[in-house]
Amino acid sequence: MTKLPTDSNQPLSLIYLDANATTQVLPQAAAAALTTMETIFGNPSSSHVTGLQAKQIMDNTREQAKRIVGAGAGKIIFTSGATEGIQTAILSALTSAKKNLDNPLVKDKNYCLLYGATEHKAVPESLKHWNEILEINATVKAIPVDEMGRLDMDFIAAEVPNALMICTMAVNNETGVYQDINLLDNTIRANNPNVAWMVDCVQALGKTTVNLCETSIDYAPFSGHKLYAPKGIGFMYVKENSAFTPFIAGGGQESGLRSGTENLPGLAALSVIFDMLLGKGDTCFATVNTLDLYRQQMVSALTQAFPEIVFNNSFENSVATTINFAIPGFSSKEIMDLFDAANIRVSSGSACSSKVTRSFVLDAMGLPAWQSESAIRMSFGPAMTQAQIDLACNRIISTAQALQQSCLIIDKQNTSTNTAVDKTELDGLLQFKVGGSCSWLYVDKASNSAVIIDPLPEVSDRLQTLLTCQGLNLVAIIDTHGHADHKSCRDSIVNTRLTEQASDALGWPEDTQNITINDRDYQYILLGKKWLIKAATPGHTDDSISLILSEPLKNSADSLLVHYAFCGDLILMDSLGRTNFPTSSAPAMFASLQLLSDLIGTQSLICPSHDYNNEFTTSISAEMSRNLLLKQVINNEITPAKFSTHKYTMDKKIIDESGSEIMCGAIIGACDNKPVDEYDSASLAEAMKSSNTIKLIDIREPHEYALQHDDNFATNVPLTRLVQYVQEHKQEKQEKLVLVCRSGSRSQLAAQALSRLGFKQVGHLKGGYALHHY
Ligand code: PLP
Numbered sequence: 001m002t003k004l005p006t007d008s009n010q011p012l013s014l015i016y017l018d019a020n021a022t023t024q025v026l027p028q029a030a031a032a033a034l035t036t037m038e039t040i041f042g043n044p045s046s047s048h049v050t051g052l053q054a055k056q057i058m059d060n061t062r063e064q065a066k067r068i069v070g071a072g073a074g075k076i077i078f079t080s081g082a083t084e085g086i087q088t089a090i091l092s093a094l095t096s097a098k099k100n101l102d103n104p105l106v107k108d109k110n111y112c113l114l115y116g117a118t119e120h121k122a123v124p125e126s127l128k129h130w131n132e133i134l135e136i137n138a139t140v141k142a143i144p145v146d147e148m149g150r151l152d153m154d155f156i157a158a159e160v161p162n163a164l165m166i167c168t169m170a171v172n173n174e175t176g177v178y179q180d181i182n183l184l185d186n187t188i189r190a191n192n193p194n195v196a197w198m199v200d201c202v203q204a205l206g207k208t209t210v211n212l213c214e215t216s217i218d219y220a221p222f223s224g225h226k227l228y229a230p231k232g233i234g235f236m237y238v239k240e241n242s243a244f245t246p247f248i249a250g251g252g253q254e255s256g257l258r259s260g261t262e263n264l265p266g267l268a269a270l271s272v273i274f275d276m277l278l279g280k281g282d283t284c285f286a287t288v289n290t291l292d293l294y295r296q297q298m299v300s301a302l303t304q305a306f307p308e309i310v311f312n313n314s315f316e317n318s319v320a321t322t323i324n325f326a327i328p329g330f331s332s333k334e335i336m337d338l339f340d341a342a343n344i345r346v347s348s349g350s351a352c353s354s355k356v357t358r359s360f361v362l363d364a365m366g367l368p369a370w371q372s373e374s375a376i377r378m379s380f381g382p383a384m385t386q387a388q389i390d391l392a393c394n395r396i397i398s399t400a401q402a403l404q405q406s407c408l409i410i411d412k413q414n415t416s417t418n419t420a421v422d423k424t425e426l427d428g429l430l431q432f433k434v435g436g437s438c439s440w441l442y443v444d445k446a447s448n449s450a451v452i453i454d455p456l457p458e459v460s461d462r463l464q465t466l467l468t469c470q471g472l473n474l475v476a477i478i479d480t481h482g483h484a485d486h487k488s489c490r491d492s493i494v495n496t497r498l499t500e501q502a503s504d505a506l507g508w509p510e511d512t513q514n515i516t517i518n519d520r521d522y523q524y525i526l527l528g529k530k531w532l533i534k535a536a537t538p539g540h541t542d543d544s545i546s547l548i549l550s551e552p553l554k555n556s557a558d559s560l561l562v563h564y565a566f567c568g569d570l571i572l573m574d575s576l577g578r579t580n581f582p583t584s585s586a587p588a589m590f591a592s593l594q595l596l597s598d599l600i601g602t603q604s605l606i607c608p609s610h611d612y613n614n615e616f617t618t619s620i621s622a623e624m625s626r627n628l629l630l631k632q633v634i635n636n637e638i639t640p641a642k643f644s645t646h647k648y649t650m651d652k653k654i655i656d657e658s659g660s661e662i663m664c665g666a667i668i669g670a671c672d673n674k675p676v677d678e679y680d681s682a683s684l685a686e687a688m689k690s691s692n693t694i695k696l697i698d699i700r701e702p703h704e705y706a707l708q709h710d711d712n713f714a715t716n717v718p719l720t721r722l723v724q725y726v727q728e729h730k731q732e733k734q735e736k737l738v739l740v741c742r743s744g745s746r747s748q749l750a751a752q753a754l755s756r757l758g759f760k761q762v763g764h765l766k767g768g769y770a771l772h773h774y
Helices: 029-038 047-068 082-101 122-133 153-162 181-191 262-278 290-305 332-341 360-364 369-372 386-405 459-471 488-496 586-600 620-624 628-635 642-653 681-690 702-708 718-730 745-756
Strands: 077-078 112-116 139-143 163-169 195-199 219-223 235-240 320-328 376-379 428-434 436-442 450-453 473-478 515-516 520-527 530-536 546-550 560-568 574-575 605-608 664-669 678-679 693-697 734-740 761-765
Touching: 047 219, 047 262, 082 122, 082 195, 082 235, 112 122, 112 153, 122 139, 122 163, 122 195, 153 163, 153 181, 153 235, 181 262, 181 386, 235 332, 262 436, 290 320, 290 386, 320 459, 332 376, 332 386, 332 702, 360 642, 386 702, 428 459, 428 718, 436 459, 436 560, 436 605, 450 459, 450 745, 459 488, 473 488, 473 520, 515 530, 530 560, 530 586, 546 586, 546 734, 560 586, 560 718, 574 586, 586 620, 586 628, 586 642, 620 628, 628 642, 678 681, 718 745, 734 745, 745 761
Parallel strands: 112 139, 112 163, 163 195, 195 219, 450 473, 560 605, 678 761, 693 734, 734 761
Antiparallel strands: 077 235, 219 235, 320 376, 428 436, 436 450, 515 520, 520 530, 530 546, 546 560, 574 664
16 A cells, blocks of 8 residues: 655654644643642632732733733633533523513513524523523524524514523634624614623634623623633623622632632633733734634645535634535545544534534535535634644645545546556445445456446445546446435436446346346346346335346356345345335245345345444344344245235334435344454453454554554454455454454444354454554
8 A cells, every 4th residue: 555645654743623622731821730739729718828829820810811801891700611601691691681570561571582593502502491490481592694604683683672682602613703793782782782692702712802891792701721721711701780690609709709719720821821812921822814824725735635625614704713614525524534544633513413413503504414414624723833734734635645545536637647646446345325325336356347236326426436536347337126215326327437338227237148047047247257146036116126246156157156145125234124115015025035045045245225223234144043034934934924914013113204214124123233342452452462363453444544554553444345354254253353443433333243244253442543552
């Protein structure tokens, strides 16, 4: 494998581009915190000298904070972080509102609580929480934003007269989009002079100017750990005379506004950061102009690396330190894995919903679903340096080269000369999964030909790119049946690659050859020396077919070596395809199951068109051990009529998840994941010391592996090629295997799959490379 031009053969240095999540503590701030832990460790409430010294640090930090945020006559209260500040502001505003609501004149009005639709979750969740706890029963309403993330002023003007509180944010954490505070101020106050207004300023500090006393903002929470101070320290601004209710009562610290002994180490660190913001001492903070230049450089590196990139935030109205983008054809998880392999930390900027990760912020901005599902956020802070930006840009180019090497993107500038990166040649079976569905690509390298089975629209571009990049001749693209839950993308690929080929409705070519197996005739097409045999296997639908990839031994059809059986929805992992569609037939499925078993035997690998439980592949024998009905069919222990009755009852249980994926098979039992051995760094080292037969398998994708790996540590078997590994290592099921990946989740799935398929000694490294240093 070609070495990519990443920094060196040494472990790659860390490039941290996730400052909006949190930042490292700067050494000067850490040193100040340490001094307050070891030397000036007093309690600011103590009246002795050590206490007075501590109090001085606290008072000084408060004065600095006032200057930095332009607090004027407003108060600064130290908190544990912004979430506490948000609670305090909301509790204060709603407690005060509640008192007024007790007035019978206003009691029955239809009140609302307003918040920006792209607000950090801490805001709507706290609003709902205190609305319920305080029994205010106002309607909690999200203020819509436009496609640039700007709040809808007309909505505010219309709704704010009935609002008990309005919560907005200065700078968005996912997109860096800032709001026009003056415009907001005017709109709010023109329509409701007294409503309590909170502005979440967490992501604004150090990135844009904040001058609170010039506004009518009542509350503004801030957080230390977003700007190089430790976690656990924050502060909030409260306008003079704005309502206030302590969130934490107790010893009366912070003038009774927030009890609890103050976090002096945090305050000392914050004080150092404040000095830097004020341009004092050895400040290392870049100016807003410099940050802007950094963004330009990053954007141009990203565009060079991924020419198709789409930016999700408009740079016109966002701070320079946040770049949010999507790369067509790649999920955010794939890009996260890729960047993590290159030791670049970014964030997917998304919350995990039931199936796909997507960003509610980008959804609120009305961006297309794919941009929301593929969103990546890169963020840095004012301590960023030119050297770090240069390194980041170079490393980003390396990640693109790794994708080119894997043929997942094509370097359009270099295709003619093709000098840039050596491509890894494909040979064998690749599995592409989208949610619970699968597409399969089989490549026969010797004949330079390929076949695609059950092509999903989401992988259409990827399949096309792979074919082009590998220079493969597509022999056929076939669906195993007309899918009810998704549209096949066969036509789009046929239209560009197989224009000359006549085929039936599922893509089976007209020009085929025939063989006789067990007295029945079957058609087959050639893939180099391999045969792809078609067997009609109706049941799930009347058009269902199974495609059997096999090799004639001794050049004779009498002895076929079956590699894989692509059986659509006939047999699924832990289930059988449903038979309650209009064209389904349970008796036909009974016959099809017996036919398939006769053709491929019980040990051949089955590659269905669904994999709901991340099991990758199966065999009739593996299914018979947990699927009694299938076992009875194969062993002829049940009649077709009885099978149909059972099947009818099972199919009735299938829940159609309307609007999402239709479950294509009746789930028979709960997923029976076998426990596999789990290693940590120490137990793996110990196991390797006592046995030299342990085989370590890195199951990350080839582009991740190419970016950083140690040949002496593990060999690469990508998860997309796990099925091929199973096929090629059928005879080696006694081997001691330990699987490893980035975080331990892919390795766990793969280990469980191997164990279920009869691999006897398989384990995985819990926590993956993230927790294990080799
Ligand atoms: N508000 C915004 C905009 C944020 O980005 C965050 C942190 O992610 C918070 C609030 C919560 O801050 P903290 O972690 O200090 O509680």
